[in-house]
Amino acid sequence: MTTINKILQILFFAFIIWLFTKIFVFQTFQIYTPSMHNSMHEGDYILVNKLAYGPRFPITPLSFSWGNQHLFLDWIKLPYLRIPGYSSVKKNDIIVFNLPIPNNLPTDELTEYVKRCVGLPGDSILINNGQVFINGEKLAETENILFNYTITTNGNNIDSIVLNKLRNYAPNNRFTGNKHHVFISENNADSILNLKDINFVEKNITTIETYSSKYFPNNTAVKWNMDHFGPLYIPKQGDSIVLDNKNLIFYKKIIEQHENNTVENKNDSVFINRKYAKTYTFKMNYFFVLGDNRYNSIDSRYWGFVPENHLIGKASFILYSSNNK
Numbered sequence: 172m173t174t175i176n177k178i179l180q181i182l183f184f185a186f187i188i189w190l191f192t193k194i195f196v197f198q199t200f201q202i203y204t205p206s207m208h209n210s211m212h213e214g215d216y217i218l219v220n221k222l223a224y225g226p227r228f229p230i231t232p233l234s235f236s237w238g239n240q241h242l243f244l245d246w247i248k249l250p251y252l253r254i255p256g257y258s259s260v261k262k263n264d265i266i267v268f269n270l271p272i273p274n275n276l277p278t279d280e281l282t283e284y285v286k287r288c289v290g291l292p293g294d295s296i297l298i299n300n301g302q303v304f305i306n307g308e309k310l311a312e313t314e315n316i317l318f319n320y321t322i323t324t325n326g327n328n329i330d331s332i333v334l335n336k337l338r339n340y341a342p343n344n345r346f347t348g349n350k351h352h353v354f355i356s357e358n359n360a361d362s363i364l365n366l367k368d369i370n371f372v373e374k375n376i377t378t379i380e381t382y383s384s385k386y387f388p389n390n391t392a393v394k395w396n397m398d399h400f401g402p403l404y405i406p407k408q409g410d411s412i413v414l415d416n417k418n419l420i421f422y423k424k425i426i427e428q429h430e431n432n433t434v435e436n437k438n439d440s441v442f443i444n445r446k447y448a449k450t451y452t453f454k455m456n457y458f459f460v461l462g463d464n465r466y467n468s469i470d471s472r473y474w475g476f477v478p479e480n481h482l483i484g485k486a487s488f489i490l491y492s493s494n495n496k
Contacts (some may be wrong), residue, residue, distance in 0.1 A: 195226040206462035209315040214493030222482040225256030230279045251480040265486040276433045290459030292407035298400035317354040317470040319466040323371040324349045387475045414441040
């Protein structure tokens, strides 16, 4: 065997090991948006553990990614299959998944997102005045969660020492004039109030009357917003719902798009795959996710549930952080 053949053989086996590891063990993921401040920042590289929830077999095996470039051929499509993992998704896990929109691409070719899971299959979620409640109990959230505050000082100029402290508490915000709109944690808000020249620190909550169709379920019959949302049942595999007009507002999309059925309404009757049905039993588990930067995040409040077959893995730790502050 020539030297060139040996090198080629080594490169081939190295490629196979790399590919196996990437598909079944772990992969790296780069953060591109500020939606997970303070936990993660733009430019951070994180390690995604695929063994935790079980590695998902490729749905489009003829695909290749390098950096931001991604190419695939849909000539071969495999059914969804996942090897059992050593853990299940838990509340407050940071998960990486394929965004469940749009629906014109194979599941594993959809944009990869990272968010914090706050609602599990079978849970009922409610957001009231910006606070998350699961099954009627306030969710014990991490201290990293950022809320929207207005800081009011007693003058137009901020003392340089105070300004430096403000930047430490809210490094991703600018401070000019005497009113400052910032994304900070509740603990930092309490600390800022004790600083010199600070008159008020007020949390900004969207009023319950405020409505925009950009929020799930994107229907004028349900007028929710980022601070007042729900209650909403998160579907669990094997659970059934009554097929009435109210439930169809919330679940018709996933019954059709993610569970591959047709849904028709005729004279107040519902037909699933052209068969009359009074109830529907979910085939998959679903999750509800939020960004830690709660007021600068596009998440389940906008597009709804994350289907189980969209899960990629658990964000285990940060390999490299671009946040040097």
